[in-house]
Amino acid sequence: MLLNYMNMDLSKVKMVVTDMDGTLLNSKHEVSPQFFSLFEELKRRDIQFVAASGRQYNSIADKLHPIKDQITIVAENGAYVRQQEKELLATPLPPETIANALAILKDIEGVHPILCGKTNAYLNGNSDQFINKLKEYYTEFTVIDDITQFKGEILKIAIYHFESSEKYIYPAVQHLEAELQVKVSGANWLDLSHRNANKGYALQQLQDQYNIGKNETMVFGDYNNDLEMLAMADFSYAMANAHTNVLEVANYTTRSNDDFGVESVLEALIHSQQL
Numbered sequence: 001m002l003l004n005y006m007n008m009d010l011s012k013v014k015m016v017v018t019d020m021d022g023t024l025l026n027s028k029h030e031v032s033p034q035f036f037s038l039f040e041e042l043k044r045r046d047i048q049f050v051a052a053s054g055r056q057y058n059s060i061a062d063k064l065h066p067i068k069d070q071i072t073i074v075a076e077n078g079a080y081v082r083q084q085e086k087e088l089l090a091t092p093l094p095p096e097t098i099a100n101a102l103a104i105l106k107d108i109e110g111v112h113p114i115l116c117g118k119t120n121a122y123l124n125g126n127s128d129q130f131i132n133k134l135k136e137y138y139t140e141f142t143v144i145d146d147i148t149q150f151k152g153e154i155l156k157i158a159i160y161h162f163e164s165s166e167k168y169i170y171p172a173v174q175h176l177e178a179e180l181q182v183k184v185s186g187a188n189w190l191d192l193s194h195r196n197a198n199k200g201y202a203l204q205q206l207q208d209q210y211n212i213g214k215n216e217t218m219v220f221g222d223y224n225n226d227l228e229m230l231a232m233a234d235f236s237y238a239m240a241n242a243h244t245n246v247l248e249v250a251n252y253t254t255r256s257n258d259d260f261g262v263e264s265v266l267e268a269l270i271h272s273q274q275l
Contacts (some may be wrong), residue, residue: 055137241256
């Protein structure tokens with residue numbers, strides 16, 4: 001159900017948190033000029049803005065380049081949180097966990113795993129088609145001969161399937177949920193990360209830091225990797241284009257990402273907090 005935002009009391013909201021793909025970004029992976037104008041109004045009202053995504057830090061910062069030094073960025077589904085040059089949270093995967101996951105993925109046809117570090121990602125160079133697709137989501141990545149031999153710090157394993165992550169990847173890794181976050185994060189993406197690495201945990205740390213409660217937090221999301229952070233806000237919004245799981249748990253809905261769903265709610269928020 002699409003709600004009438006003007007009848008809602010948004011006057012106490014102090015933090016806005018939004019996912020990127022399928023939420024703030026339209027289907028062309030663009031941020032609207034309207035959003036940047038609305039951000040300036042949020043800033044005037046001392047409302048914290050947080051971009052929370054499965055994307056890498058550099059990719060989020062690139063999409064929000066005009067304001068990247070004025071916001072908090074939650075990257076890699078909560079495994080990495082940063083404000084400007086200040087690292088607030090990093091939750092790496094143990095090397096043995098990475099090795100076990102890659103061994104499982106090796107036997108799944110048509111998957112493309114990526115090892116995600118803080119500011120760079122690593123992948124095998126066996127598919128030009130996938131590398132071209134990857135460029136939309138990762139601004140910094142390195143092709144190496146064999147990712148199973150990589151020894152650096154890794155925060156997340158992102159896995160892509162050209163047809164469906166939920167159909168072809170999730171059944172093979174579902175059993176890992178006892179020890180890992182296993183998140184279908186998009187129609188083609190699935191992410192494996194530390195148990196404590198999720199957007200909800202990251203948001204809770206920020207709420208504690210700024211002494212902001214659930215009743216003062218507004219969150220927007222569209223996919224399963226947003227479920228935990230939606231639970232951390234009384235003003236939780238599912239996009240009209242959201243996964244059914246998100247539509248079920250969010251307290252409210254808004255229009256689709258191609259129909260300025262986030263912006264329409266932010267306009268109501270700003271109207272409720274006129275200076």
